[in-house]
Structures are given as C-alpha cells and as structure tokens.
Amino acid sequence: LRSVREAVVSTQSTGTELGESRSAVSQVTASTAPASMPPPEISAVKPTVIELIARVSLLKLPDGLEPKAINVIAHEVTKDGTPGASYERTIEISGKNDVLIEIPDLEPVTSFEISLQLLVTQFNGMELRSAVSNSVIVTTPLGKSEAENVKDRIDDVKKDVAEKKDDVHQEITEEGEAVDNIDTSKLSPAALDNFSTSFSQNFTAQESVLEATLRRACLDEGRNYFQQSSTRVAGSSIFECSAKCKSLGSRCESATFNSRSKECHLNSKRAGDIIEAKSFYTSVNNFCNDVLTGLPRNWERCVTPGRSYTSQQVERLWGVRTVYDCVMFCVRTSNGCLAVGWETSTMVCNHYTGEGPTTTNKLSVTVSMECLSSPN
Numbered sequence: 001l002r003s004v005r006e007a008v009v010s011t012q013s014t015g016t017e018l019g020e021s022r023s024a025v026s027q028v029t030a031s032t033a034p035a036s037m038p039p040p041e042i043s044a045v046k047p048t049v050i051e052l053i054a055r056v057s058l059l060k061l062p063d064g065l066e067p068k069a070i071n072v073i074a075h076e077v078t079k080d081g082t083p084g085a086s087y088e089r090t091i092e093i094s095g096k097n098d099v100l101i102e103i104p105d106l107e108p109v110t111s112f113e114i115s116l117q118l119l120v121t122q123f124n125g126m127e128l129r130s131a132v133s134n135s136v137i138v139t140t141p142l143g144k145s146e147a148e149n150v151k152d153r154i155d156d157v158k159k160d161v162a163e164k165k166d167d168v169h170q171e172i173t174e175e176g177e178a179v180d181n182i183d184t185s186k187l188s189p190a191a192l193d194n195f196s197t198s199f200s201q202n203f204t205a206q207e208s209v210l211e212a213t214l215r216r217a218c219l220d221e222g223r224n225y226f227q228q229s230s231t232r233v234a235g236s237s238i239f240e241c242s243a244k245c246k247s248l249g250s251r252c253e254s255a256t257f258n259s260r261s262k263e264c265h266l267n268s269k270r271a272g273d274i275i276e277a278k279s280f281y282t283s284v285n286n287f288c289n290d291v292l293t294g295l296p297r298n299w300e301r302c303v304t305p306g307r308s309y310t311s312q313q314v315e316r317l318w319g320v321r322t323v324y325d326c327v328m329f330c331v332r333t334s335n336g337c338l339a340v341g342w343e344t345s346t347m348v349c350n351h352y353t354g355e356g357p358t359t360t361n362k363l364s365v366t367v368s369m370e371c372l373s374s375p376n
Contacts, residue, residue: 036116036117036118036131036132036133036134037054037055037056037059037070037116037117037118037133038055038058038133039115039116039133039134039135039136040052040053040054040072040101040114040115040133040136041053041136042138043100045138045139045140045141046141047106047108047140048106048140049103049104049106049140050074050102050103050106050112050114050138051100051101051103052100052101052136053098053099053101054091054098054099054101055098056070056093056095056096056097057096057097057098059096061096064122065120065121065122065128066120066121067093067094067095067096067118067119067120068092068093068119069090069091069092069093069119070090070091070093070099070101070116070117070119071088071089071090071117071118072087072088072089072090072091072101072103072114072116073087073088073114073116073117073132074086074087074088074103074112074114075087075112075113076111076112077111077112077113084110085106085107087103087112106140107140107277108140108141108277109139109140109274109275110139110277111137111138112137112138112139112140113135113137114135114136114137115132115133115135115136116132116133117129117130117131117132117133218284218285218288218289218331218332219238219282219283219284220275220282220284220332221282222278222279222281222282223275223276223277223278223281223283224258224265224272224275224277224278224281224283225254225255225256225265225267225269225272225275225283225285226265226272226273226274226275226276227267227268227269227272227273228273230265230267230268230272231252231265232265233263233264234263235257235263237257238255238257238282238284240257240264241255241256241257241264241265241266241284242284242289244264244266245264245266245267245286246286246289248266251268252266252267252268252286253267253268253270253286253287254266254269254271254272254283254284254285254286255267255283255284255285255286256281256282256283257281257282257283258280258281259280259281259282260280270285270287270333270336271283271285271333285331287369287373288331290373291327291372291373298371298372298373301371302367302368302371302372303323303365303366303367304365304366304367305365306360306361306362306364306365307359307360307361307365307366308341308343308358308364309339309341309350309352309355309357309366310356310357310359311352311356311357313341313350313351314336314337314351314352314353315333315337315350316348316349316350316351317348317349317350317351318346318347318348319347320347320348320349323340323365323367326349326367327340327367327369327372329351330349330351330369331369333351336353337351337353338352338354338355338368338370339351339352339354339356339367339368339369339370340352340367340369341364341365341366342364342365342366342367343363344363344365346363354370355370
C-alpha cells in the first residue's frame with residue numbers, strides 16, 4: 001500500500017487548516033499498511049464453482065485504515081499459454097472478519113490462478129490498494145465420477161446403436177423379401193451366382209455398419225486423456241491414432257487425437273493421468289476396442305450367470321440396467337477394471353481388477369474382460 005504519509009498533500013489541498021491536518025495525521029504518518037493480503041485459502045472445489053476464504057482476520061492494519069473491499073482476480077491456466085477465461089469481482093467487506101468468496105459458472109476440469117487485492121479507506125475517505133497477493137492454482141473436477149460420466153455418454157451411443165440395428169434389420173428383411181419373389185427358374189447359373197455374391201456383399205456391408213457403430217462406443221469425444229509422459233506423433237484422425245497406439249502393444253493403452261494440431265498423443269495408461277474436457281480432442285482406449293471387437297461367441301462363454309466375485313471391488317455403480325452396460329463402464333473407465341459383477345435385482349455394477357474367488361449367487365452375473373477380448 002502507499003504510505004499514509006502521502007495522503008497529507010491531498011488533505012492539505014482541501015483548505016483544511018494546516019494545524020488540524022497535521023494533528024489528524026500525526027497518529028498514523030509513521031506507519032504503512034501491509035504490502036498484500038495472505039493468498040486465498042481453498043474452502044471447496046466443485047465442477048463449476050470454487051469457494052475460497054480471504055483471511056482478513058490475519059491482517060494487521062495501522063490505526064486509521066479500515067478494510068473496505070477485496071478484489072478477486074482469476075485467470076484460466078492453459079497448457080499452451082494462450083489467454084483463457086478471466087474473472088474479476090470486488091466484494092465489499094466490513095470489519096476484520098474472514099470472508100467466504102465464491103467463483104461461479106466455471107467449466108469442469110479447468111485450472112484457474114487466483115489472487116486477492118485488499119482495498120482500504122483512510123481516515124479522510126481516501127482509498128488505498130495493496131499489492132496483489134500470492135496466487136493459488138485450483139482445478140475444477142469433472143463433476144460426477146468418471147464412471148457416471150461414461151454412463152451418461154454411453155446412453156447416447158446405445159440409442160444410436162439401437163437405431164442402426166433397426167436399419168440393418170429392415171435392410172436384411174427387404175433383401176429377403178426380394179429374394180423370395182424371384183423366379184429362379186428363369187435365371188441363368190451365371191445370373192444366380194452374381195445375385196448370390198451381391199446379396200452376400202450387401203449383408204456384410206450392413207454388418208460392418210453395425211460394428212462401426214458399436215466401435216463408436218469406445219470413442220470419448222470432447223475428452224483429452226492427458227498424460228505428462230505421452231508420445232506425440234503426427235496423425236490425421238482418431239482412427240489413425242488408435243492404430244498407431246495398437247502397433248506399440250503393451251506400451252500404449254490409449255490414444256488422443258488433437259484436431260487442431262493434427263497430433264496423436266499415445267499414452268501408457270488407459271485414460272492418461274487426468275481426463276480433461278476439451279472440444280477439439282477425441283480419445284479412445286485399446287482395451288475397450290479389444291473387448292468390443294472380440295469374437296461373438298466370447299459373450300456366451302465369458303458371461304457367467306449365477307455367481308459373484310468375493311474380492312473387494314474398486315468401484316460400485318448403481319442404476320446399471322444391463323450386464324452389457326456394466327461391461328461398457330468397465331472398459332471406458334481408468335480404474336484398472338478387468339472384471340465385473342452385475343447384480344440383477346439391485347442393478348448394481350461392481351468393478352474388479354481381475355477375476356478372483358467366486359461364490360454361488362443366483363442374483364449375480366460375472367464377466368471377465370480378458371476373456372471377452374480373447375481372439376481364440
């Protein structure tokens with residue numbers, strides 16, 4: 001803060017008698033206010049709100065100075081250093097009590113550098129400002145748990161898959177009706193062969209449409225699987241990035257595509273170190289792809305009704321309607337899930353880090369992810 005001594009000139013210029021001015025200031029002219037406030041303390045961090053405490057009670061102000069307001073200054077911290085969102089607000093205060101500060105309307109998974117500035121009033125009404133305090137950096141969380149966010153996104157994908165299945169079924173039905181109406185006695189052997197080949201190719205094409213839609217369930221659009229130690233290479237799409245990750249075997253667990261820089265970020269972890277909400281990123285993990293593209297017969301031999309795992313689960317989700325949903329949450333999350341147990345009556349999905357001891361349970365179904373992804 002500026003020294004209170006500097007305010008004397010302003011006081012004299014008002015026409016007040018010099019003796020009175022000097023008498024009023026003499027009690028405080030030898031003192032100065034603190035250079036800055038203590039940095040803000042974090043009270044609570046929510047997906048869209050940060051709550052801080054300004055420790056006004058710790059301030060030691062000279063006589064003649066009274067706290068008036070606090071300036072809250074927040075700037076978004078971006079990884080590439082480009083300017084981000086900013087927030088500034090002045091909060092009126094009275095006395096020397098601590099103040100709870102709320103910064104609202106933020107985006108989840110966003111970092112902000114936050115500092116404070118104290119405003120005080122002098123005995124003559126003049127306002128003085130402190131230096132800006134040391135800052136703290138706070139990152140807002142995703143909100144719901146990672147698995148719950150996955151659940152919400154998979155609901156949209158399931159709807160799309162259902163619509164595609166209906167389209168495929170309709171296409172095959174129409175093809176079948178067309179075949180039934182053909183008088184094959186009037187077709188040459190060559191024409192029959194051509195028709196058979198054409199029908200088979202169209203059927204295969206419809207299966208490919210459905211498989212591609214199912215694969216989309218593994219894509220995490222608008223999410224960056226950020227990992228500090230990721231390998232960065234050029235790429236043109238998330239599919240190319242996924243293929244490059246796959247070629248590295250066990251050294252790469254997931255890939256993220258940056259559509260702005262046309263880069264692939266290849267990670268050794270299933271979901272990187274943290275998951276960031278960024279509109280120009282798309283991510284995918286290989287484990288999810290392996291499970292979804294496993295052999296169809298795997299679903300028969302790897303899904304075991306009538307039993308449950310007795311080991312400690314790493315995550316527990318409620319309101320999971322099908323065992324398929326339970327599997328999808330497992331392969332999309334980063335908690336090391338390699339097996340699930342789905343409780344049919346309560347619709348609870350339990351995640352496990354692998355297959356462990358089991359017990360008979362008529363109201364439970366277990367599924368091994370390693371079994372589902374097996375190519376044999």
